[in-house]
Amino acid sequence: MDQKIELTKPQEPWIGPRGRIGVVIPSTNTGVEYDCQQFMVPGVTWHFARFWVNQPDLTSDDMFLAFIEAIRPTIPLAMRDILTAEMDYIMMGMSAETFWGGLEGNAEFESRLRDVMGPDMGLTSGANAVQDALNSFGVKNISVVSPYQEVGDVQVLRFFEESGFNVINNIGLRCDTATSISHTPQKDVIQCVVNDLDGDNVDAIVQVGTNMSNSDLFPTLEKQLQKPCIPINVATIWHSYRALGIDDKFIGKGWLMERY
Secondary structure (H helix, E strand, C coil): CCCCCCCCCCCCCCCCCCEEEEEEEECCCCHHHHHHHCCCCCCEEEEEEEECCCCCECCCHHHHHHHHHHHCCCHHHHHHHHHCCCCCEEEECCCHHHHCCHHHHHHHHHHHHHHHHCCCCEEECHHHHHHHHHHHHCCCEEEEEECCCHHHHHHHHHHHHHCCCEEEEEEECCCCECCHHHHCCHHHHHHHHHHHHCCCCCCEEEECCCCCCCCCCHHHHHHHHCCCEEEHHHHHHHHHHHHCCCCCCCCCCCHHHHHC
């Protein structure tokens, strides 16, 4: 006589029981995945969806604008795809579009994402994550480094200024392509931060551009400069964890992850 076996559905998934975070990144990006791998905690899993970048050229303001226009229709498609894996939370692993248009533009960007993901799931964008990180430190005067052309930096500065921060210094490294951002030499970043961005009137250093990983470098610069140095990827990871109620701390990985 055949015996029917009934399987009981578990109350919670055994993969990512504390949180399954869907991360939407450009197809050209390797920095976000690298940084997420530096901040693994038990019970949390990262799941990546790439949106197609068919125009990676960033050699001028015009090409940078063409890049932004090209990715706008492909971002929702990646969002659609990752949602089929039953995510608990969404983290945007891209930067420029989240700053575009200042506070109003950021709100419109998130509204477009909500059209795909619905109103209830938690969402972290780069601009808002850095904003919250800076507010956690209680700082006002900041300097910003990016891989962008001038047209991109203008949008970043607008967002920070509308958020109540004073941007003391800003340097865009003018990377040639969306892919080459990840090849930025660390010595160039060190020279930029220490020699050009820092000052007695600067409370914190911020790096935007998610393909420029500085999760290894900035903790050392914090010790040297004795002020917060916040890479955008670390800010988005931190923001996503805390939004999910995950309070694990990481010692030696930067003040943001150690203190807040």
